[in-house]
Structure formats: C-alpha cells, structure tokens
Amino acid sequence: MVEDILKALGIQGEQSGVSTGAYWLPAHGAIITSVSPVDDKKIAAVKGASREDYDQVVATAQEAFKEWRHWxxxxxxxxxxxIGEALRQHKEHLGKLVSYEMGKSLQEGYGEVQEMIDICDFAVGLSRQLHGLTMHSERPGHRMYEQWHPLGITGIISAFNFPVAVWSWNSMLAWVCGNVCIWKPSEKTPVTALACQRIVDTVFAANKVPEGVCNLVIGDRDAGEWMSHDTRIPLVSATGSTRMGKAVGAAVGQRLGRSLLELGxxxxxxxxxDADLDMSIIGAVFGAVGTAGQRCTSTRRLIIHExxxxAFTARLVKAYSQLRIGNPLDQxxxxxxxIDKAAVNAYLDSIEQVKAQGGSFLVEGGVLSGAGYESGCYVKPCIAAVENTYAIVQHETFAPILYVMKYKTLAEAIAMQNDVPQGLSSAIMTLNLREAEQFLSHAGSDCGIANVNIGTSGAEIGGAFGGEKETGGGRESGSDAWRAYMRRQTNTINYSTxxxxxxxxKFDF
Known part of the structure; x- marks a missing residue:
C-alpha cells in the first residue's frame, strides 16, 4: 500500500532533496532515510543538501523574485x-503519507491536507485584499497613503508534527504577497515535503511560473542555521521547540532580519x-491524546474546580480505558x-520526573510491545495528579501525558493557567457567562489563543495562529497575518504649487 501511495505522488527510489520548482538539482549532502514510526519500515531515502546546493537555491530564488513580484x-x-485544486485531487494519498510518515491518525492526516486546501482558499481571496490605508495630510495639496510590498525570500523551517500544513500556511500567503519561498522541512518527515514539492511543481510548470519561486532544501540542523544567518533571506518563519526558536531568533535578530516564531x-x-462535563471530556481527551500529544496546541494541563x-477525573479515567492505540492508518x-525512539525516551523520562517531584498517576503510562507495536514507538497516554509548580509541569512535554490539578476560585485558576513560560493556547469549559468573559478579558488568559467551551487543539485557518511569551509571539494563517510577509511603505504626494x-x-532663503 505504501508503495502505491509513493508512486501516486511521484516518489520512487532515492530522491534528491533539493529543488527550485522547475528542476530537481543534484544533491551533495548526507542521505536522510525516512523510517515510519508506525512499523519501523523504510519509506524512502533522500539525498540532503550541501552548503553549495543551498547557495545555488538561494541565488535562483533571488532571480525568481525579480520577476514574480511583478505578477x-x-x-x-x-x-x-x-494548488488548492491539486491538493484536493491528492488529498487521500497525501493524507495517508502524512499519517504513515509522522504517525498521526488517518483522520488527522486527512485533516492536515484539508488545512492546506483551506489556506489556499483563504489566500486566493487575500490576493485581492492586500490593502493599505489613506491618511489626511496636515499640508494642503498633499495626499498620504501607505502600501505594502513583498519582502523577497521567505525562509520556512517546519516541524515534524505538522509536516505539510504549517509550510502551506506560510508559503501560500507569502506567494500571494509576491515573495518566493525556500522550505527546510523536518529531517524526520522529508518524504511528505517531496510530495508537496512535486504537486506544486506541476501547477507552476503549467502556468510558466519562474524557476525558483518554490524551493525545497532538505537537510539536517545545519540547513536551518544557514537560513537563519543568511542576510539574503529577510524573513525566516520557524516552527519547533522554544530552544530551537531562541537560536533562530538570535541569529536572525543579530543581522536585523525578521523572524516569525511558532514555538512550544x-x-x-x-x-x-459550571461546565458541561460531557462536552469537556471530549475536548480534554482529544486535546491530550490527539497526534499522541505531539501538537504545540495539545492539552497538557487540566485545571479542575475542586x-x-x-467526578470529572473518574470520567476521564474511564475514557482513557476506551482509547484504541495502534496503526494510525486503521481509522x-x-x-x-x-515520532521516534528519542521521543519515547523523553516520554519515559518525564514520567520518572513526575514521580520524583511528588506526582501520582491516575492512569499509568508505559511503552507498548507485542504484535502491532514492533516499532517501539507506541506508548500509553497517561494522567498524572500534580501541582502546577512542579518543574516538569512547567516544561512542555511533547507526549501524551496529561497533568490534572485542583482550583478553588476562578482567579486562582487563571493565575495557574498563566503561570507557565509558554503562552500558546488556552480554554475554559463553563456555562457561566461571567466566567467566560473574565477568562477572555485583559486580566484573563495571557495566551495567543483563548477558547470557551472548545478545547485547546484544532484551530481554524481564518484566525491568526500563534502565542505569547516563550511561544515566540508570531502569527500565521488567517486574519492579518499576511502583513508579516510584506514591508510597509508610507507615501506622500505633493500635487500643489x-x-x-x-x-x-519654515525654511526660507
């Protein structure tokens, strides 16, 4: 089945990981082998980029921008x-590949491709709305206005957990804004990147889009560092851990470039x-175990009224007992x-830290073995009773470990919600209007996303996505996130005598 998926997406044998859209260039870097966490089988081998390959791609992108900005x-x-229409045609195959290479459920794989389609639709409308403002001048016979121009090259560094959707959030907006893109995908999910590049290639070729508007550079951490330090790339959009984001932000900031950071x-x-407990269970369980807890918006903590x-934790434990863990291609x-054994080890280490710091488990964790679990990457979602102040709770654990804790007053709950270094997504489950409004007020959640009677995970593309504090402060996807990909210019025209x-x-002479 996997061979059929790859064939349908134009992937066979060893692939070059360097493309300028119109051409797949010979790659001279190390070979990156993609192995599925589903069954520990090799998907494909990809030849990564060398520094010389990267520089060739950047030079081609620079030339392409000179033409593309005039379209x-x-x-x-x-x-x-x-591109959106092509993605619709390939949704089934690409969704299955996302699921198989990354490990998320098939429904989530399909959902990720749907996000790509949705952002294409959004970007199409946006292409006719890249508007500025007009202002009244204090000088007679003058007109003032502002307009927005493309920046040039947008560098995109994406993470394994959303191997294609986040790239599309950036690239589709960057393209309609007149930029060209260079994509450095996660080395853990290179094959889905190859598939996307081939889909876009076909559309670009049919429309005679200049070579170098859509570029792919597959490589290890070095490729991301080249991009971060490269003064030829005015904007670097990076998705990943806070540690990675701090390194990217420092490198880009040192050269006074722009960075768009979506971190932990x-x-x-x-x-x-006053919550609807039935609704709350659904939101909490999906948020905690969806993508095996490997979303930046995964629910890490439940702050529950005493x-x-x-009653709620009892229902939660029952719900966990009904979870089916296994091959994500089985719906x-x-x-x-x-994603891999390193993630499993981090999960196990977090469990040990919970125990060492005084926590107890309502649902025990562990690694699954036996038939269907041969890859060694399947783990049990677990629930730990903790205090919010524990060091491990303050840390983003990228695994299905859910921390539960009690609160007495809403003010206490909001303070606990905010008392972590990260500030991405948050939610309150309540039928009390006053509580909902307090949570959304300036004295409420300090996160970039705040929901009422919706979980923390599963944002729509119509709203700007991103967070505060150590989440990086960036905004992608909907609303006015397009402004990050453009430069603002204020213009004043004197039509007087x-x-x-x-x-x-006065300056008379």
Whole structure:
C-alpha cells in the first residue's frame, strides 16, 4: 500500500532533496532515510543538501523574485487556487503519507491536507485584499497613503508534527504577497515535503511560473542555521521547540532580519463547576491524546474546580480505558505512535520526573510491545495528579501525558493557567457567562489563543495562529497575518504649487 501511495505522488527510489520548482538539482549532502514510526519500515531515502546546493537555491530564488513580484497579486492568487485544486485531487494519498510518515491518525492526516486546501482558499481571496490605508495630510495639496510590498525570500523551517500544513500556511500567503519561498522541512518527515514539492511543481510548470519561486532544501540542523544567518533571506518563519526558536531568533535578530516564531505550548483547560462535563471530556481527551500529544496546541494541563474534580477525573479515567492505540492508518484507532525512539525516551523520562517531584498517576503510562507495536514507538497516554509548580509541569512535554490539578476560585485558576513560560493556547469549559468573559478579558488568559467551551487543539485557518511569551509571539494563517510577509511603505504626494514643510517649519532663503 505504501508503495502505491509513493508512486501516486511521484516518489520512487532515492530522491534528491533539493529543488527550485522547475528542476530537481543534484544533491551533495548526507542521505536522510525516512523510517515510519508506525512499523519501523523504510519509506524512502533522500539525498540532503550541501552548503553549495543551498547557495545555488538561494541565488535562483533571488532571480525568481525579480520577476514574480511583478505578477499581479490576483494572478498569483490564481496559481494558489490551482494548488488548492491539486491538493484536493491528492488529498487521500497525501493524507495517508502524512499519517504513515509522522504517525498521526488517518483522520488527522486527512485533516492536515484539508488545512492546506483551506489556506489556499483563504489566500486566493487575500490576493485581492492586500490593502493599505489613506491618511489626511496636515499640508494642503498633499495626499498620504501607505502600501505594502513583498519582502523577497521567505525562509520556512517546519516541524515534524505538522509536516505539510504549517509550510502551506506560510508559503501560500507569502506567494500571494509576491515573495518566493525556500522550505527546510523536518529531517524526520522529508518524504511528505517531496510530495508537496512535486504537486506544486506541476501547477507552476503549467502556468510558466519562474524557476525558483518554490524551493525545497532538505537537510539536517545545519540547513536551518544557514537560513537563519543568511542576510539574503529577510524573513525566516520557524516552527519547533522554544530552544530551537531562541537560536533562530538570535541569529536572525543579530543581522536585523525578521523572524516569525511558532514555538512550544503548555496549554491548559479550566474545567469550571459550571461546565458541561460531557462536552469537556471530549475536548480534554482529544486535546491530550490527539497526534499522541505531539501538537504545540495539545492539552497538557487540566485545571479542575475542586467541587467536580473527583467526578470529572473518574470520567476521564474511564475514557482513557476506551482509547484504541495502534496503526494510525486503521481509522478505528485513536492514538498512533510517537515520532521516534528519542521521543519515547523523553516520554519515559518525564514520567520518572513526575514521580520524583511528588506526582501520582491516575492512569499509568508505559511503552507498548507485542504484535502491532514492533516499532517501539507506541506508548500509553497517561494522567498524572500534580501541582502546577512542579518543574516538569512547567516544561512542555511533547507526549501524551496529561497533568490534572485542583482550583478553588476562578482567579486562582487563571493565575495557574498563566503561570507557565509558554503562552500558546488556552480554554475554559463553563456555562457561566461571567466566567467566560473574565477568562477572555485583559486580566484573563495571557495566551495567543483563548477558547470557551472548545478545547485547546484544532484551530481554524481564518484566525491568526500563534502565542505569547516563550511561544515566540508570531502569527500565521488567517486574519492579518499576511502583513508579516510584506514591508510597509508610507507615501506622500505633493500635487500643489508650493512646498510647505511638516509641523509648520519654515525654511526660507
């Protein structure tokens, strides 16, 4: 089956990991072998980029930008519309490949491709709305306005957990804004990147898009560092851990470039005494175990009112006992594997830290073995009773470990929710209007995303996505996130017969 998927997506044998859209260039770096966490089988071998390969791609991208920026934005939008149609045609195969290479459930794999389609639709409309403002001048016979211009090359560094969707969030907006893109995908999921590049190649070739508008550089950590330090790339959008983001932000900032950072989350749901517990269970369980806890928006903490704590945790334990863990391509399973053995070891280490710091487990964790679990990457989602102040709770654990704790007052709950270094997503489950509004107020959640009666995971592309504090402060996807990919220019036109100065300054001679 996997061979059929690869063939349908144009992937066979050893692949070059360097492309400028129109051409797949010979790669001279190390071979990266993609192995599925589902069954520990090799998917494909990809030849990574050398520094010389990377420099060739950047030079081609620079030349492409000179032409691409002159294409009218609606025409660029039409290209993106066709990409969306191509993704619709390949949704089944690409969704299965996402699931198999990354390990997320098949429904989530399909959902990730749907996100790509949705952002294409959004970007098409955006291509006719890249608007500035007009302002009244204090000087007679003058007109002031602002306009937005493309930046140039957008560098995109994406993470394994959303191997294609986050790339599309950036690239589709960057393209309609008139930028060209260079994508450095996670070395853990290179094959899905190859598939996306081939899909876009076909659309670009049919429309005679210049070589170098869509570029792919597959490589290890070095490739991301080349991009971060490269003054030819004005914007670097990076998704990953806070540690990685700090390194990227420092490198880009040192050269006074721009960075768009989407980093770690430590997301909490407050379960009020006025919550609909049936609804809350669904939101909490999906948020905690979806993608095996490997989403930046995964629910890490449940802050539960003391009056419903026992009843809710009992229902939670029962729900966990009904989870089906196994091959994510089987749609009956809820939870797939972690990405690799290193992730499994980090999961086990976190469990030991919970115990050492005084926590106890309502649902025990562990690694699964036996038939169907040969890859060694399948683990049990677990639930730990903890205090919010534990060092391990303050850390983002990228695994299906859910921390539960009690609160007495809403003010206490909000303080606990905010008392972590990260600030991505948050939620409250309550039917109490006052509680909901307090949670959303300036004195409420300090996260970039705050939901009421919705879990922390599963954002729509229409809203800007991103967070505060150690989450990086970036915004991607919807709303006015497009502005990050453009430069603002203020223009003043004098159509009078004199030259008055601003602020009434006189300069006569």
């Amino acid at each position: 009218p934005a609606p025409k660029r939008g039409e290209i993106v519309r066709q 989350g430590n997301n909490a749901i407050i379960i009020s005494q 009056s419903v704590y026992d 009956h399973n809820h939870v797939g594997p972690l 004199s030259l008055p100065l601003a602020q009434g300054i």
